[in-house]
Amino acid sequence: MLTNQVIRRAVEAALEEDAPYGDVTVETTIPADETGTARLVARETGVMSGIGVFAAAFAALNPDITVTAHIKDSDRFEAGQTLAEASGPMRDLLTAERVALNFTQRMCGIATMTAAFVAEVNRIYDAGHDDAGDPDTGTVITPRTFPRTRIVDTRKTTPGLRPFEKYAVTCGGGRNHRYGLSDAVMVKDNHLAALAKEGLDMAGAIRHIRDQVGHTTHIEVEVDRLDQIPAALDGGADTIMLDNFSLDDTARGVQLIDGRAIVEASGNMTLDRVAAVAATGVDVISVGALTHSVRSIDLGLDI
Known part of the structure; x- marks a missing residue:
């Protein structure tokens, strides 16, 4: 990179x-x-x-x-x-x-x-064991995919400086989301709306995409309601992004998905609330502020 x-x-x-x-x-x-x-x-x-x-x-x-x-x-x-x-x-x-x-x-x-975001997430695990209670976050749920919730970046980078900014995220202990549009499929509401005109629901849309890409291509689907999760799972999404979910709904989403896909939380993530989001058991938290508000x-x- x-x-x-x-x-x-x-x-x-x-x-x-x-x-x-x-x-x-x-x-x-x-x-x-x-x-x-x-x-x-x-x-x-x-x-x-x-x-x-x-x-x-x-x-x-x-x-x-x-x-x-x-x-x-x-x-x-x-x-x-x-x-x-x-x-x-x-x-x-x-x-x-x-x-x-x-x-x-x-x-x-x-x-x-x-590093500050990573430390804030890690503190909920460092009390002694992964399911330890925490005074600020309550019960901590261990992610299904990774030992600890990962902090990742987004594509909200300075034009022309993405390699530098994404590298800097890794220096701080974070991980990289997809590097660019060519790396993975990210299905959002506008894509689903376009496919709905062709008579495809969410599950059908994911299968339609899967039929066209190589077997190594990762497919992520963004949902903004709990009732969309069963269709995302039925279609075979590799990652399900819970976009701007409340803490309660994030926890419910993790339970519904139950390890059948990677769970990503996203949307207006701040240092004050990232530990509480991680404690719900999500695998990944994407933070646009790492590069757009630094x-x-x-x-x-x-x-």
Whole structure:
């Protein structure tokens, strides 16, 4: 997903956007032969993601710049910690600074938010055993498919930056939903409405799809009412998404599905309620906010 080729194309495009004709400030203030070292310093706590992208931004501008990382992706860091050092021509260090920081700050923000969601879910299991009671969530139901409920992302990503943002989710301990429209079938209300005009109900629609795709293609169906679940199961859905269900209806949905499909909960998921949703026994919780509402982590480049 986040390959060296993808990184190189993205940072080169960002540098072209930021300095299409060079950096007039450094060219008029910094001697051409001056060299130095810049430290990537955390201004707040967070989870690292994109240390390789940080290095690639400098290398794309000048391959003679040396970057030494003091941290790995997925590691936690504290305010004041030096995360990496870049050494080389001062003009190039300052020209690439903003591009390097823009990628890294956003990726660290996504990783940090994801880690918070994962920790909030995991705390309901860490009291001692998986079905332990919890003062905030009540009885905890163990998911049927996975040992613990998984936090996953969505396709609500910044155009052109999806590989970076989905990678950052994994650095925070989350998992990836489908990468794009080509990866799996996701049947929503508009698709069902179109097929209903052809005389197909939900179960028939799923079978119609199954007949047309390869045996490895995963089929997920979104439902917004409990009474749609039997048809989704009858059609043979691999995953059933419970969209904007109440906690009570989510728990009922898990019971109805009873392990016959992966259960995903989705819709306006927040840190305050994610543990209670996980305690219903859903296998997966998708969180669009991980990429569409994230705050970049404050990092600085100190010369």
